[in-house]
Amino acid sequence: MVRNAGPAGWRPQGRSRRNGDGDEPPAKDRSIVDAGLKALAFDSGPPVVYDEPAATYERASDEHGRLAVSAATNRLGLGDKIRLIPGHCDPTVNLYDWYVCVCGNRVEQVWPITGRGDVY
Numbered sequence: 781m782v783r784n785a786g787p788a789g790w791r792p793q794g795r796s797r798r799n800g801d802g803d804e805p806p807a808k809d810r811s812i813v814d815a816g817l818k819a820l821a822f823d824s825g826p827p828v829v830y831d832e833p834a835a836t837y838e839r840a841s842d843e844h845g846r847l848a849v850s851a852a853t854n855r856l857g858l859g860d861k862i863r864l865i866p867g868h869c870d871p872t873v874n875l876y877d878w879y880v881c882v883c884g885n886r887v888e889q890v891w892p893i894t895g896r897g898d899v900y
């Protein structure tokens with residue numbers, strides 16, 4: 781599933797790279813990521829796991845999230861970087877100072893989030 785597909789080579793907007801991490805013991809049916817409620821907006825649903833099609837983001841705490849992963853396809857290891865596509869990009873972008881534009885695993889541009897935290 782891909783949300784917000786962009787023009788000519790640009791893939792989904794709002795992907796976040798996160799490392800496998802956490803205090804839960806290892807298991808073949810789950811992975812822990814360091815992207816929770818403080819890193820992603822959940823008002824339109826959980827993020828989609830872009831790099832592991834068999835994984836679903838099933839639970840979030842403030843700092844971490846738990847992915848449900850089929851044991852037969854679990855390719856995620858400790859410290860692996862994954863990309864998450866937020867369910868709602870606007871409030872997710874507002875959590876960060878910079879928007880990093882990546883094309884083909886290469887950083888093309890970095891845009892400041894100038895309205896971050898502004899309240900009218």
